[in-house]
Amino acid sequence: MVEQLPISTPLDLVFHALADPTRRAMLHALSNGERTVGELAEPFAMSLAGASKHVKALESAGLIRREVKGRQHLCRLDAARLADAAQWLSFYERFWTERLNVLDALLRQEDVQSDTQGDQR
Amino acid sequence: MVEQLPISTPLDLVFHALADPTRRAMLHALSNGERTVGELAEPFAMSLAGASKHVKALESAGLIRREVKGRQHLCRLDAARLADAAQWLSFYERFWTERLNVLDALLRQEDVQSDTQGDQR
DNA sequence: GCAACACTCAACCAATCGGTTGACAATCTA
DNA sequence: TAGATTGTCAACCGATTGGTTGAGTGTTGC
Incomplete structure (x- = not known):
């Protein structure tokens, strides 16, 4: 089609x-x-x-x-x-907040690792 | 300049x-x-x-x-x-929310008027 | 190995864009 | 009323855009 x-x-x-x-x-x-x-x-x-x-x-x-x-x-x-343009863009908002959340989660995980085991790299 | x-x-x-x-x-x-x-x-x-x-x-x-x-x-x-584009647009957000707020206020005012005095138009 | 596939690149085309200048219309002011 | 001010419009110009076709480059699978 x-x-x-x-x-x-x-x-x-x-x-x-x-x-x-x-x-x-x-x-x-x-x-x-x-x-x-x-x-x-x-x-x-x-x-x-x-x-x-x-x-x-x-x-x-x-x-x-x-x-x-x-x-x-x-x-x-x-x-x-x-406002219309902003609304169009807002559809994609989850894609950048998603990335930020992943980054946030990674940073938190690193924090936990350094707290419990130290930085092993 | x-x-x-x-x-x-x-x-x-x-x-x-x-x-x-x-x-x-x-x-x-x-x-x-x-x-x-x-x-x-x-x-x-x-x-x-x-x-x-x-x-x-x-x-x-x-x-x-x-x-x-x-x-x-x-x-x-x-x-x-x-996200950059959305951020640029967000600067102008107050201009459309402002208008909505004014509209909102007008509607509320009308409500109050009809409640206390009836619709006089 | 070779044909089919997935895609890019270069050359071309008409239409649009961003800018100019010059002429014009309307309005203000002395 | 004459001249200055504010702005548009039309015509023009070179650069860019969105599309095409044809050729070329790798890659895959028979």
């Missing part, structure tokens, strides 16, 4: 948006409150139009919302899609 | 790898145990070489490890980088 994948899911857009360090930095800036497009662009060695494209990518991924206020566009974080 | 971003971080590679539904499906397959490249490729309407490229992308993002066993390449999940 051949798996039929959808053309482009919201999760595709979210992860793709997060794959760019400029956009991740913009999200981080927005974690401190609303910012205009100009303010979001300012830290980067990039034209305003270039930064505007990144903002648009974040917006169409649903990661930010924009409110046009006069000639300024005020952007604010919308974390719902981030 | 102009922000200086690194050329390509591990997080870039991880999020980029996760942005493709084929690769996410491959990871899901690997959550059920080791798979060969051929087994990973089988569900998709795609050449083996094409699927092999996806496996390579997952590998260079550090999401899977490969053990060459004769003519087969056995792949298994490596969740450490996924």
